[in-house]
Amino acid sequence: MGGHHHGDVLVDPVRRRRANLILWILLAPIGILAFVATLMLWPQGNVAAGILDNPYGTAEGVELSIGTVTRTVNEPCLSSAGLEDVGGTELLCDISYISPDAGGASFPMEVPPETTQSRPLEQGDRIKYLDLSQTASNTGAPYVFVDFVRSTPLALLGILYAVVVCLVARWRGLRALAGLIGGLTFIVTFMVPALLEGKSPMLVGLTTSTVVMFAALYFAHGFSARTSTALLGTLFGLGVTAAIAVWATDAAALTGATDESAMTLSTVVPNLSLSGLLLCGLLIAGMGVLNDVTITQSSAVWELAEIAPHSTARELFASGMRIGRDHIASTVYTIAFAYAGAALPILVLVSLYNRPLIDTLTTGQMAEEVIRILVGSIGLVLAIPVTTAIAVAAVKATGTGGSKPTAELPKPSGRRALQVESSDLH
Template identity: 45%
Template sequence: MGHGHSHRAHRHDEDDVEVARVPRVVLLAVLGLLAATTVGGLVWLWPDGGKVDDVRRSVEFAAPGVTFPDAVVRKVAPVCTTAPGPGAGSGECNALEVEVTSGPDRGARATVQVAPQVLASGLEPGDGVRLLAPPAAAPDQPVAYSYFGTERSGALWWLLGAFVLVVVAVARLRGVLAIVGLAFSGVVIWQFVLPALLAGESALLVGLVASAAIMYVVLYTTHGFSMRTSAALAGTLAGVAITAATGLLAVGGTHLTGAGDESGSVLSSFTGGLDFQGLLTCAIVIAGLGVLNDVTITQASAVWELRGAAPTLTRAQLFARGMRIGRDHIASTIYTIVFAYAGTALTVLLVIQLYDQPLLDLLVTEDIGQEVVRALASSIGLVLAVPLTTVIATLTVPGPRRDDDVF
């Protein structure tokens, strides 16, 4: 009796439920096999740099000779609330007076026309902008500058710094590890996913391999190497597979093209071999990773804590109690997914309101159809990942103990 208490008192909270050898070996063997498959997929699908460079060289962001000098705003003209009159062209409204701060024409002043929305964003003298400068028709002619964009890097760096500071201050070491995992995810997407898609690799396979690689690193980095994390990882990978299968069937069944916006038109013009339906499925899989990771780690932790607090529960009772927690989490997480997609599609929803057409009639449009499919496919994978993770965790933790074994 005394030995049992002292043994539990000296173990770390991550290991307060000792997993038997058989489930430990089975779970780690499965994860090891999937890890090897993921590494093999990365090697097989890793994009050919020469092929990607050929695609990039075939695309020009701007016409030859066009430059993008920096400038600082010196004067802001009033906003025209009606159609601009003759004075608008001379800079009396909807215009910025700027001073070029980079390039051969540094120090030059110019007046550039801008959309009313640009002025309404709160631009003031001293703010930075980026100009577009076509080559001059003749050496003695002034450059016809036009507005390209607003310099936002300073504000974004401050926002990023505030984000890191808040995460580290509140979550401490776990926050630091989460940021490391987030940085790794960005590297995988930028260095592997995007080049592989441009190189014409299977978008679905790229999405699955990248998602698995991200989840292995993110989960173990953030939550530590433990059987609890391993159970959550197994449930996450199962949810990724379900989301991919659901997305593939949904995209094909709804006949979505995946190329309904301006970006799709640009890609179709320069990358003829790109599978846009596969690209949409890949986007569905990657978009659901964060929420999926959230629910699976919560379910695995719930089962572990329940087993530690109630070692006499049968596996069926343990699963039932874990699912009570999971159902509450499912409800709140579905709201998160739907509201996230509603927020990204807010301008489209405003256009629908403007046209005053029934929503069901507008489901035939590509924009609305894509958002609905993304939300529903991600939600299906999320919901089914909860019982799957709970089952995996329930089978991994020890079975019920007799009352006389507890004390």
Template identity: 40%
Template structure:
């Protein structure tokens, strides 16, 4: 598992079968431990909440519909709502739509109508038929299956066309990741298993599979795997400590409150720490693979370079990568929290007050913990890569033997 069958300019020299065998045993042992931990943490289906929520009640069903009419009307929307919260000003709308068994009508509030809806739009609606009451309908969402599927297909095709077999195996890796998240990680959270343990075990299993799928079976990939696994462990430990230190409860929005009410056994504070591990996996994988590749390429270019020199050269690349990756984390989290940031800005709250709120504080801690794990993973991966890379080749010219020097002297004298 730890040695590639293809020999390029990067893995020069004879095959290192002894090292490859040892690394294979180590990786298989890690995989076995991950599988055993998954078996222990595997969620009991009886403990996973199902069919809970407002869309699964008795007499409630979801229908696909097509909007045929939009009639605005004055619903006195504006100013403050009954709970004192700001309310969108403007008209509401009476919507007519066709469904499989006829026609449905429902009203849209001012916020949704202002966002935009028109005849021809395909939507999802709720049909609510409580016992002893008249049937009525409510708007649920727009249908997005076709455009989302098309975008995913375009993405997959482009990745495979540009990256070829590497791209294809990367797509397979995405499938493995989604499978692990939906069949193990999320159900285990809901069934009451320790979220951080589940996240670390699930991330370890995902990385073992994905790294070798996307980057090939080689000693170089194994060095990146070791750095990634250490980074996962560090991020998990830092996430747990930071969550407790900053008193993050995980309840920062109305959705969080609904989730706790739906799944009372769920440890949301633990989920916050677990998400710090999962959220940083992509960038962590990126830097560890890059560092391992940098070491191998420099070894090919500088066969005589000693380990310390190789480490120093690779770290110069690593520092640049750290800077760009930290920006990536910050922008990613800022983008995901953009609605909250806009709302807080509109309220004109101070920066210190905003930063210490539950919702923004969670994103800040997640960013900082992910960045710390990322920064530490770079030198750690570089150490693994320098240790496992092909050894330096002594290029000092050999001294001629005495007899060889004598022959040369005789020739010159003659």
């Protein structure tokens, strides 16, 4: 089902322009409000950078260096030289020999057991370590393992991702990547500093998600009635998500102070609302899934109209919702599994406690994850019928259809329906 059929659907240029005008009349006030809100909430630079010390910062005489592992062997522990275990044998540890990037002879370094149990150091690994050999007070190990250097694999994976997207989606994939970079840039330059300055997290979250959706959808998919329809459905879903999230966080008494990062924020940025930060995170997490669902649903309605251009609005809506229901079924458990995967360490940890399951699920940290799943899913589910209805109205307003249908809409199965090509958006 390619884009060459679009001329058959949009048969009346005058009505097509009228449909686009109606959609823009609905979208323009929202876009203007988002623009004004951006100007009003734009950070003033009142929060100085570097409030927290560099986690890799070093004291005088201590140097953070990078080296390459040449080999790892099981030898007597450097930190407990001369000590013996209960059986009278010398204590053994994993000792890695490091070749410094700055030059010089290789040296042995004891690696913490919590690291070697998960990922032993291997030949060729690049690591960061603290060089304490020049400190006068050094009485322990002269070199301390800090972390792995991961820049190369991350860069390679990012390049592979970009290449795959561009090869499969071609020019549209490239534009989508550019939109993603632009959205992330806006989040870093606007949303994060605005939150640090104590601006309303709900307003900041709604403004950020609205601006990003306007820019990303139109940049990636072009200015068309399909894109405008998907954008309207996405904004509706965001509004529903925001309203339910406000109620849920208050009713469930979520504080947002459930981990070490949150506690650090409450100390160094006392004017930052942790519960508000949780709300903002719910909106940002939800907009990507909403965008996926609404753009596919909007495109599906157009493609169905091309197959049976004389179908009635009721028939078109019913067929579109058959696709939408399958999309709901698949996306809802996709969201749940995505959050479950992210929270897997928490799930494993709480399973070890000797307490009822309901008590575990209602703890602050687990309740946050559960509410993320439920709030995001409700917004997603409600956005599908709204997007479908808007798409049907837009399709009919462009001059398609009639009271005497000449072709019956197909009733695709779930998997076949989801194969509707969402890339033909113009």
